[in-house]
Amino acid sequence: MSTENKFIVRRLYEEVWNARKLDVVDELISPSHALHDPNVSGSQIGPDAYKQQVARFTTAFPDLHFAIEDIFSEKDKLVVSWMISGTHKGEYEGIPPTDKKISVDGITINHIANGKILDSYVSWDALGLMRQLGHAPLLGKTIVAGGSHGLKASTISIEGVIVVYLSGAILFREESTSLRMFVKDLLNKSRHIVLDLGEVTHIDSGGLGTLVALYVSAPEVRRQHQARQPGKSCK
Numbered sequence: 682m683s684t685e686n687k688f689i690v691r692r693l694y695e696e697v698w699n700a701r702k703l704d705v706v707d708e709l710i711s712p713s714h715a716l717h718d719p720n721v722s723g724s725q726i727g728p729d730a731y732k733q734q735v736a737r738f739t740t741a742f743p744d745l746h747f748a749i750e751d752i753f754s755e756k757d758k759l760v761v762s763w764m765i766s767g768t769h770k771g772e773y774e775g776i777p778p779t780d781k782k783i784s785v786d787g788i789t790i791n792h793i794a795n796g797k798i799l800d801s802y803v804s805w806d807a808l809g810l811m812r813q814l815g816h817a818p819l820l821g822k823t824i825v826a827g828g829s830h831g832l833k834a835s836t837i838s839i840e841g842v843i844v845v846y847l848s849g850a851i852l853f854r855e856e857s858t859s860l861r862m863f864v865k866d867l868l869n870k871s872r873h874i875v876l877d878l879g880e881v882t883h884i885d886s887g888g889l890g891t892l893v894a895l896y897v898s899a900p901e902v903r904r905q906h907q908a909r910q911p912g913k914s915c916k
Contacts, residue, residue: 683754683759685796686754686757686759686791686793687752687754687759689709689793689796689797689798690752690759690761690791690793690798691749691752692705692708692709693705693706693709693710693798694747694749694761694763695747697709697735698735698739698745698746698747699746699747701735701739703732703735703736706728706731706732706735707728709797709798710727710728710731710797710798711797711798711799712727712728713726713727713799714726714727714728714730714731714797714798714799714800714801715799715800715801716730716731716734716801716803717800717801717802717803718801718803718805719804719842720803720805720807721734738765738773740771740772741769741770741771741772741773742765742767742768742769742770742771742773742783743767743768743770743771744767744768744770745765745766745767746765746766746767747763747764747765748763748764748765748766749761749762749763750762750763750764750786757792757793757794758790758791758792758793759790759791759793760788760789760790760791761788761789761791762786762787762788763786763787763788763789764784764785764786764787765783765784765785765787766782766783766784766785767782767783768780768781768782768783769781769782769783769814773814774811776814776816779814779815779816781813781814781815782813783810783813783814784813785805785806785807785809785810785813786805786806786809787803787804787805787806788803788804788805789801789802789803789804790802808837808844811837831849831850832847832848832849832850832851832859832860833847833848833849834846834847834848834860834863836867838871842871842873842874842875843867843870843871843873843874843875844874844875844877845863845864845867845874845875845876845877846877846879846880847860847876847877847878847880847881848880848881848882849880849881849882849883850881850882850883850884850888851881851883851884851885851888851889851891851892852883852884852885852887852888853885853886853887853888853890853891857887857888857890857891860891860895861891861894861895864876864895865895876892876895
């Protein structure tokens with residue numbers, strides 16, 4: 682069964698994505714197949730929806746190529762680590778062609794039964810792709826600058842998710858207070874916020890407390906905002 686499932690998934694990438702044989706999708710994808718991808722909006726059920734995603738990416742990146750880096754299975758689940766590469770020759774997410782080369786990593790967990798893929802759970806670096814295209818829309822920049830460390834933030838919005846790239850220090854001083862106010866304001870704009878701490882150099886106990894407090898208080902902040910909006914449910 683493991684060998685058969687691997688063959689099915691390899692056909693999906695080699696024949697559908699790399700050879701552009703969209704008719705093969707009907708052979709491999711279940712009629713009730715659900716594509717679970719947080720970076721894709723709208724209903725993603727069935728072979729036709731999958732074909733639309735293939736067309737969407739191959740139109741934007743005509744030389745798009747999937748390379749399988751690793752693949753392993755457990756019972757009816759098969760996990761694929763992959764990399765896509767290509768050249769931006771067509772419109773993508775409203776971005777006109779840039780002729781830029783891109784490469785993005787991702788992982789897909791496939792649920793396979795009776796020779797068909799029933800569900801696909803995808804996680805990939807959509808933000809990295811936007812960065813490579815040089816068109817990630819900026820919402821804001823510096824929160825706090827100055828002091829021995831300082832705290833800065835750049836924010837981008839992709840399909841309703843606001844990502845905050847932090848750099849500097851999160852300390853129990855002005856940085857923590859400013860960060861708390863900044864994030865609470867963003868929660869009035871989006872229900873989905875991600876804090877990227879990759880460039881943060883220092884976090885003291887007070888800064889850690891601020892991060893925990895933001896996580897705990899986020900649902901209440903959203904409820905308060907919704908309560909102020911006429912006609913919106915606060916559930």
